[in-house]
Amino acid sequence: MPIIDTQSEATTSRTWWRNPSAWGGLLAMCGGVFHTVVAALMRQDVWAQIIDEGFFNTVTLEPSADRLAAAEAFWFSVGSFGVPLLLLGSLVTWLIRRGVPVPGWLGCGLAAWAVLIGLVSGFDGGTLILLTIGALLAAGAWTARRAPGPLPRY
Template sequence: MIKIAGWIMVVYAAAHTLGALFVVGAARHAGAWFSGELWHDDLADMSPANSALWLSLDSFGPPVVVIGLIVLWMDRRGITPPPFIAWTLGVLTVVDAVILFLTPWPILLVAIVLLLVGARRATAAGQPEAEGARS
């Protein structure tokens, strides 16, 4: 379950980031991103280039890829990921669902539930938890 949860997180977040960059076309603003054009951009009234940056590279996509890879790394070593990972992502997912209902948030919710159930089962079976995650 933990491995499936990790893979769902990686694929979901990578698809979001790559989709924003190449399907939606955010990457066409790369020139503005790397030229310093956004340094004085108003976050309350974003330019299209700034909006594209926040949709793609500065979204939660890249960090969720990293979290998914960490979950997979821990699972390969027989370490149970701490529940706070799932609970934190769960809170962010619920907030996302309330704000933007018509997004694919249920996919991430499946990963969160699998991670929580897998962590509980692993702990019950005596698998070691990550340091500092013991209650």
């Protein structure tokens, strides 16, 4: 398991904002919160029904016709990519604030995933935001490698 140098210098608020990865992390956090909250609000009547019935065993992978609305509400809101995107953005901003560069493969992987989603289902606003987040993370990794000074030890 790699050891992260905990003595690396944390970035100040001025330098933190100059890093493209910081903007990618913030955009991921905002996008994750937005998607989860708006999707839940769009299905608030179904969520009220789920709360009335109880949470346990409400959603299955093979829902019956009468449970399809509950399954769709779950997979569209908290079961979708919104929560992991929020967590990813939080991790990225946490790393950047501590002076640890985000790996470039993370941004490239996210951008490739966004392109795949766009090719299969069309390039809508959400797909373009995912692509932007991936590009910002990749650009942040690229600029961190080009910055003068030693890279943090792993």
